[in-house]
């Protein structure tokens with residue numbers, strides 16, 4: 001099994017996060033228990049050491065005069081089932097009186113009659129605790145020092161026993177906590193059940209926002225993301241619905257016209273009226289074809305998902321100049337002077353060539369459509385600090401200023417639009433501009449005549465300076 005096969009698990013994640021600190025806590029609590037137990041063991045054992053020293057002192061007093069401890073007293077002192085206790089009774093003048101080990105003199109010497117004094121010593125490499133006291137006996141000039149000592153083994157032994165007794169309990173507690181976490185996760189995740197149900201019970205078309213009141217706060221970032229996705233889907237669906245309705249409407253009108261003309265021709269089989277009907281049929285079907293093409297272009301331009309835009313550096317100067325050149329024959333046929341003003345290449349923007357060309361097609365179509373006989377159409381391009389400005393203007397009647405804000409609405413045609421059209425061209429231009437982070441503005445053309453449409457796009461790099469003016473403008 002590779003890592004990719006097992007899905008991530010909250011439970012496993014939580015346990016792995018918890019297990020190391022838990023083990024550390026266990027070890028830490030062990031160390032603390034041991035230290036505490038040792039502290040209390042020391043207190044107890046020290047106390048009995050002091051009592052031992054006092055007992056020797058009492059016995060020594062009762063045996064006073066004899067230089068030695070009686071055998072009974074020795075047995076009493078030395079007898080210890082667990083660990084040996086050592087003692088030493090020493091006169092400062094006469095030396096050692098009785099001992100079972102050569103214990104060192106306490107430092108400093110305790111004053112005679114004071115309560116026993118405790119200290120830690122090292123004897124023959126072993127650490128020990130020693131309780132000592134000093135007494136004056138028959139000879140007031142002499143001091144007898146009584147010491148009692150034992151090794152630390154028993155204290156450590158006791159602390160170890162306490163540790164061994166308690167650490168399984170602590171371990172058990174830790175295991176209980178981990179088990180609780182294991183089950184707690186399942187219980188906690190039940191909080192998500194209402195959300196799951198909410199989503200499961202939705203109808204496919206229901207893209208309204210989720211009811212966040214039921215959602216645990218930790219999950220809200222996720223549900224908000226889902227809501228944002230829903231919103232985008234909703235937008236896309238609405239767009240598609242409107243588009244389908246528009247398309248149907250757009251095609252129904254010419255289809256009805258076609259049918260009417262066919263009926264006319266059938267009803268009146270005279271060649272001239274059939275001919276007339278066929279001319280209408282030709283015009284209607286051309287219009288329907290154009291409308292279908294524009295609907296497709298609009299559909300392409302309004303795809304919602306903008307992340308997958310295939311953008312690249314597009315030389316707008318080259319594109320615009322070449323396109324203006326292509327349309328010269330159409331312009332000539334309509335007796336229109338079509339020209340291009342701007343550099344022949346080197347005005348680069350970031351964008352989609354096909355779409356930018358589509359925008360140009362629609363603008364030049366309109367200009368040629370409305371410029372009128374003997375009019376002029378100028379495609380121009382120039383560069384500012386940060387923008388590239390593409391303008392198409394004509395010398396036709398233009399559009400009254402009050403309608404400028406509505407140009408670019410789908411199917412909007414100012415009242416009295418005389419030429420054939422669907423009102424989609426400028427909508428396509430607007431969508432393409434949006435996708436290129438460009439703006440579309442309307443203005444009057446030269447001498448206050450005609451319409452000037454300006455597309456302002458962010459420039460990519462200044463590769464070449466503007467060179468030449470109207471260098472490719474074959475005038476008709």
Ligand SMILES: Nc1ncnc2c1ncn2[C@@H]1O[C@H](COP(=O)(O)OP(=O)(O)O)[C@@H](O)[C@H]1O
Pocket residue numbers: 362366367370371394396397398399407408412413414417418420421422423424425426427450451
């Ligand atoms: N250059 C222009 N001169 C005059 N009117 C124009 C021009 N361009 C567009 N219009 C007006 O704007 C309307 C919408 O244009 P457009 O969206 O291209 O649709 P269509 O050309 O199919 O009618 C046109 O019907 C026309 O009335």
Ligand SMILES: [Mg+2]
Pocket residue numbers: 362365366421423424425426
């Ligand atoms: Mg048009």
